[in-house]
Amino acid sequence: MTSETARIEAFSDGVFAIAITLLILEIRVPRPADGPLGVQLMRQWPSYVSFMISFCFIGIMWVNHHRLFNHIRRSDNLLMLFNLLLLLGVTFVPFPTSVLAAHLGQADQRLACVFYGGTYFAIAIFFNLLWRYASSPGRRLMDHGADAKGIEAITRQYALGPVAYLACIALAWVSVSASLAANFALACFFALPPKMER
Amino acid sequence: MTSETARIEAFSDGVFAIAITLLILEIRVPRPADGPLGVQLMRQWPSYVSFMISFCFIGIMWVNHHRLFNHIRRSDNLLMLFNLLLLLGVTFVPFPTSVLAAHLGQADQRLACVFYGGTYFAIAIFFNLLWRYASSPGRRLMDHGADAKGIEAITRQYALGPVAYLACIALAWVSVSASLAANFALACFFALPPKMER
Amino acid sequence: MTSETARIEAFSDGVFAIAITLLILEIRVPRPADGPLGVQLMRQWPSYVSFMISFCFIGIMWVNHHRLFNHIRRSDNLLMLFNLLLLLGVTFVPFPTSVLAAHLGQADQRLACVFYGGTYFAIAIFFNLLWRYASSPGRRLMDHGADAKGIEAITRQYALGPVAYLACIALAWVSVSASLAANFALACFFALPPKMER
Amino acid sequence: MTSETARIEAFSDGVFAIAITLLILEIRVPRPADGPLGVQLMRQWPSYVSFMISFCFIGIMWVNHHRLFNHIRRSDNLLMLFNLLLLLGVTFVPFPTSVLAAHLGQADQRLACVFYGGTYFAIAIFFNLLWRYASSPGRRLMDHGADAKGIEAITRQYALGPVAYLACIALAWVSVSASLAANFALACFFALPPKMER
Numbered sequence: 001m002t003s004e005t006a007r008i009e010a011f012s013d014g015v016f017a018i019a020i021t022l023l024i025l026e027i028r029v030p031r032p033a034d035g036p037l038g039v040q041l042m043r044q045w046p047s048y049v050s051f052m053i054s055f056c057f058i059g060i061m062w063v064n065h066h067r068l069f070n071h072i073r074r075s076d077n078l079l080m081l082f083n084l085l086l087l088l089g090v091t092f093v094p095f096p097t098s099v100l101a102a103h104l105g106q107a108d109q110r111l112a113c114v115f116y117g118g119t120y121f122a123i124a125i126f127f128n129l130l131w132r133y134a135s136s137p138g139r140r141l142m143d144h145g146a147d148a149k150g151i152e153a154i155t156r157q158y159a160l161g162p163v164a165y166l167a168c169i170a171l172a173w174v175s176v177s178a179s180l181a182a183n184f185a186l187a188c189f190f191a192l193p194p195k196m197e198r
Numbered sequence: 199m200t201s202e203t204a205r206i207e208a209f210s211d212g213v214f215a216i217a218i219t220l221l222i223l224e225i226r227v228p229r230p231a232d233g234p235l236g237v238q239l240m241r242q243w244p245s246y247v248s249f250m251i252s253f254c255f256i257g258i259m260w261v262n263h264h265r266l267f268n269h270i271r272r273s274d275n276l277l278m279l280f281n282l283l284l285l286l287g288v289t290f291v292p293f294p295t296s297v298l299a300a301h302l303g304q305a306d307q308r309l310a311c312v313f314y315g316g317t318y319f320a321i322a323i324f325f326n327l328l329w330r331y332a333s334s335p336g337r338r339l340m341d342h343g344a345d346a347k348g349i350e351a352i353t354r355q356y357a358l359g360p361v362a363y364l365a366c367i368a369l370a371w372v373s374v375s376a377s378l379a380a381n382f383a384l385a386c387f388f389a390l391p392p393k394m395e396r
Numbered sequence: 397m398t399s400e401t402a403r404i405e406a407f408s409d410g411v412f413a414i415a416i417t418l419l420i421l422e423i424r425v426p427r428p429a430d431g432p433l434g435v436q437l438m439r440q441w442p443s444y445v446s447f448m449i450s451f452c453f454i455g456i457m458w459v460n461h462h463r464l465f466n467h468i469r470r471s472d473n474l475l476m477l478f479n480l481l482l483l484l485g486v487t488f489v490p491f492p493t494s495v496l497a498a499h500l501g502q503a504d505q506r507l508a509c510v511f512y513g514g515t516y517f518a519i520a521i522f523f524n525l526l527w528r529y530a531s532s533p534g535r536r537l538m539d540h541g542a543d544a545k546g547i548e549a550i551t552r553q554y555a556l557g558p559v560a561y562l563a564c565i566a567l568a569w570v571s572v573s574a575s576l577a578a579n580f581a582l583a584c585f586f587a588l589p590p591k592m593e594r
Numbered sequence: 595m596t597s598e599t600a601r602i603e604a605f606s607d608g609v610f611a612i613a614i615t616l617l618i619l620e621i622r623v624p625r626p627a628d629g630p631l632g633v634q635l636m637r638q639w640p641s642y643v644s645f646m647i648s649f650c651f652i653g654i655m656w657v658n659h660h661r662l663f664n665h666i667r668r669s670d671n672l673l674m675l676f677n678l679l680l681l682l683g684v685t686f687v688p689f690p691t692s693v694l695a696a697h698l699g700q701a702d703q704r705l706a707c708v709f710y711g712g713t714y715f716a717i718a719i720f721f722n723l724l725w726r727y728a729s730s731p732g733r734r735l736m737d738h739g740a741d742a743k744g745i746e747a748i749t750r751q752y753a754l755g756p757v758a759y760l761a762c763i764a765l766a767w768v769s770v771s772a773s774l775a776a777n778f779a780l781a782c783f784f785a786l787p788p789k790m791e792r
Contacts, residue, residue, distance in 0.1 A: 007207060007264055009601060014215025014410075017608025021616065021685045022219065026227075029620075029692040037693070037702035041709070055685070059678040063671070066601055077261070077391055084257040091219045091253070098227040099235070108235035115239070193671055205405060205462055212413025212608075220417065224425075275459070275589055282455040289417045289451070296425040297433070306433035313437070403603060403660055410611025418615065422623075473657070473787055480653040487615045487649070494623040495631070504631035511635070 004075045008083055015087045016062040019094065023054050026098045050101035053184060054093060057120070060191045061090060064127065067193065071151060072134045073143040082130040089123035104176075113176045117169040117183060124161030131158055153194035161190070202273045206281055213285045214260040217292065221252050224296045248299035251382060252291055255318070258389045259288060262325065265391065269349060270332045271341040280328040287321035302374075311374045315367040315381060322359030329356055351392035359388070400471045404479055411483045412458040415490065419450050422494045446497035449580060450489055453516070456587045457486060460523065463589065467547060468530045469539040478526040485519035500572075509572045513565040513579060520557030527554055549590035557586070598669045602677055609681045610656040613688065617648050620692045644695035647778060648687060651714070654785045655684060658721065661787070665745060666728045667737040676724040683717035698770075707770045711763040711777060718755030725752055747788035755784070 027047045030040035065086070072079070096116040103112035134141045135151050142151070164186050172179035225245045228238035263284070270277070294314040301310035332339045333349050340349070362384050370377035423443045426436035461482070468475070492512040499508035530537045531547050538547070560582050568575040621641045624634035659680070666673070690710040697706035728735045729745050736745070758780050766773035 007211060007267075010208060010604060011211045011215055011260060013601060013605045014212050014413075014608050015219055017410075017605055018216055018219040018414075018612055020681070021609055021612040022223070024685050024689050025223075025616070025619075027689050029689065029696055031696055032700040032702065037697060037705050041693075041705075051686075052682075055682050056678075059681075062605060063674050063678075066674070069601075077389075080261050080264075081389070084254075084261075087218070087257075088250075088253050091222050092249075095222050095225050095227065099239075102227055102229055103235060106230040108230065111235050111239075191671075191675070205409060205465075208406060209409045209413055209458060212410050212611075213417055215608075216414055216417040216612075220421070223421075275587075278459050278462070279587070282452075282459075285416070285455075286448075286451050289420050290447075293420050293423050293425065297437075300425055300427055301433055304428040306428065309433050309437075403607060403663075406604060407607045407611055407656060410608050411615055414612055414615040418619070421619075473785075476657050476660070477785070480650075480657075483614070483653075484646075484649050487618050488645075491618050491621050491623065495635075498623055498625055499631060502626040504626065507631050507635075 005069055005072055008075055008080060009069055012065060012083060012087060013062075015090060016058060016065070019090050020055060020058045020062075022094055023051050023058075023097070026094060026101065027051060046101045046104040050097050050104075053180075053187075054097045056184075056191075057187050058090060058093060060187050061123070061127075064190060068127075068131055068134070068154070071143055071154075072141055074141045076141065079130070079134055079141060082126070082133055086123065086126040086130055089119065089126050092119060093123075109176050110172055113172045113179050114169055117165060117172060117179060120183065120186075121162060121165040121169060124158075124165050127161060128158050131155065150194075157190070157194040161186075164189075203267055203270055206273055206278060207267055210263060210281060210285060211260075213288060214256060214263070217288050218253060218256045218260075220292055221249050221256075221295065224292060224299065225249060244302040245299045248295050248302075251378075251385075252295045254382075254389075255385050256288060256291060258385050259321070259325075262388060265352070266325075266329055266332070269341055269352075270339055272339045274339065277328070277332055277339060280324070280331055284321065284324040284328055287317065287324050290317060291321075307374050308370055311370045311377050312367055315363060315370060315377060318381065318384075319360060319363040319367060322356075322363050325359060326356050329353065348392075355388070355392040359384075362387075401465055401468055404471055404476060405465055408461055408479060408483060409458075411486060412454060412461070415486050416451060416454045416458075418490055419447050419454075419493070422490060422497065423447060442497045442500040446493050446500075449576075449583075450493045452580075452587075453583050454486060454489060456583050457519070457523075460586060463550070464523075464527055464530070467539055467550075468537055470537045472537065475526070475530055475537060478522070478529055482519065482522040482526055485515065485522050488515060489519075505572050506568055509568045509575050510565055513561060513568060513575060516579065516582075517558060517561040517565060520554075520561050523557060524554050527551065546590075553586070553590040557582075560585075599663055599666055602669055602674060603663055606659055606677060606681060607656075609684060610652060610659070613684050614649060614652045614656075616688055617645050617652075617691065620688060620695065621645060640698040641695045644691050644698075647774075647781075648691045650778075650785075651781050652684060652687060654781050655717070655721075658784060661748070662721075662725055662728070665737055665748075666735055668735045670735065673724070673728055673735060676720070676727050680717065680720040680724055683713065683720050686713060687717075703770050704766055707766045707773050708763055711759060711766060711773060714777065714780075715756060715759040715763060718752075718759050721755060722752050725749065744788075751784070751788035755780075758783075 027044065030037055030044075034040050096112075096119045100109075100112045100116045103109050131154060135155060165183075168179055168182045168186065171182055225242065228235055228242075232238050294310075294317045298307075298310045298314045301307050329352060333353065363381075366377050366380045366384065369380055423440065426433055426440075430436050492508075492515045496505075496508045496512045499505050527550060531551065561579075564575050564578045564582065567578055621638065624631055624638075628634050690706075690713045694703075694706045694710045697703050700706075725748060729749065759777075762773050762776045762780065765776055
């Protein structure tokens, strides 16, 4: 971490930390007047599922952001812009998550699921934009000691993202559960470091 | 980043990060009982527009803050005060933004638009105060290696801010849409680095 | 900033930044159905006043925290505890502030004002605890180069805090406005660096 | 703090800072229409108690996190995962806390108390996972200068956590008050540094 990217990382860490912490506010606290607490707590299971999944997803995005900035050493105006675009996606996540939690098992669950998947599709594109910009033109923003193979491996892993998330969205027409499961599998895939890097 | 301004930057980064992340809380999550989800999501377009615009604006303000503190190396009590004044403006942004989103297309949209523009006018003044104070008196707070031309360029760019935002506010009496478009154009102008610096 | 206090400062900066940014959430956004926007915005003036005052106060507390940790170089378990106690006071501030804003000009404004002043009284005590602990026993947590006069000056300024805030609270029985004005004057006094330090 | 764990600590600090600051939002601000302010403020005592306790608990968890990362110098993918798991527990705390505050003295207070204790039980397990992983296999993530005795002491102290919190939960069937008191005593125990380390 050099001073040039330090503030970008600090600001991004702040945004990730807040987005991940705000998720809990979406869960309604049952009041005594609502009926037996046990039943009330059970009934909210879609909220817990969406809280856990979103927490994992934002956490994994943070791990990826961290991984990218291990290679990036210098900063310029466009890098800051692409980073802001990515953070826009991250801060947006609580909204489609809440929409999904509110509509899971309801009439409009397919649309909620597509909206949710669409957000991750957009984020996957933003990740690619940031990484391609930082890594490609003569690698002028990269660490001097950056190994070409590790960079290549990230590029290949990320290239899969938009395609895979599109497939996820398409899957929602077959089955909402399958689409969400695929979404979760994808997150696990991006949690792992890219193959060549090891 | 020296230790003297490090905490000011860390604190400011925190405030920017939170202000930019809180924006999403302003968007209401449609419930199944509200009617078809698609219609509900569409109907909220002013909220999305104001979310996107405010995100860009706070992001651009962060980029500018970052740019200024690339030149500022030392800190004193008045600098901290002017920085707090600027942060006051930044944390206030979600309020006029929500007011604008709630009243766009309604009877009082002009007033909402003026209130919104007025906030950015105040912030433009606070940016000038901070920068003029830090850069002017014998440049005692500036980096020793700071290039006079780069500083001059920022000073000139910032001097345009208050005037331009005033014009934006005046434009609201002609057309609210034109005023908001001009507001957006101004933000893009401040996203760009000042001319001489390159 | 050495590594020993760096995390305490980073954590504290985060808490200050969030507490200062959450204040805006207390201001209600008028909806079109509430009546004319202008009237609605005007009617909320106690909220704006309490927002501005609380922003200034938390900002000034941050400046003071910053000032103290300019002298403190080492950390131990009790220092972390006293710092947490101080942060407890800081995060509590939005609650009495909202209570004050909701009750200003109402039947219970005196009690709201005393509750508000009481919070600052407690914070003044926590500031003294933190500073006395860090500075007194052979100055073992202080910077080696710390000047004794500067430390002395802070100790003297802070000793006034609890007494002055108690007087503020007592003043509420004479006049709520006078008590709030005295509160504001006190904040300005603590915004200034202690006399000897210069 | 080396650059390898610096971002993990910064991100974690952010999450802790936000979780601890959000707690105040759970306390309802009494409005003039609710009746006399004094009575209203008194009536909310369970909210204050749960605010204070949760603040202490998250503060103590932060102190512990700080203590662990004083020994941890290097980072890998699993460490980041275990750290995220721990942060998941931390961000979840405001929810069971609110549930407890809403149900204390009501019909379902036992269940609320068990739910609350269960959260701390899970966090105790996550703390053990993180620490065991970081400290055990040839100590490859630890500081070279780390003293074996200090590490051993933490391991022993933490091993008590899950067992003790389970006992706390069991105690809720005897008395809810006793269970909460035991919970508080446990927090104090973890606030203290482990015995051997001194």
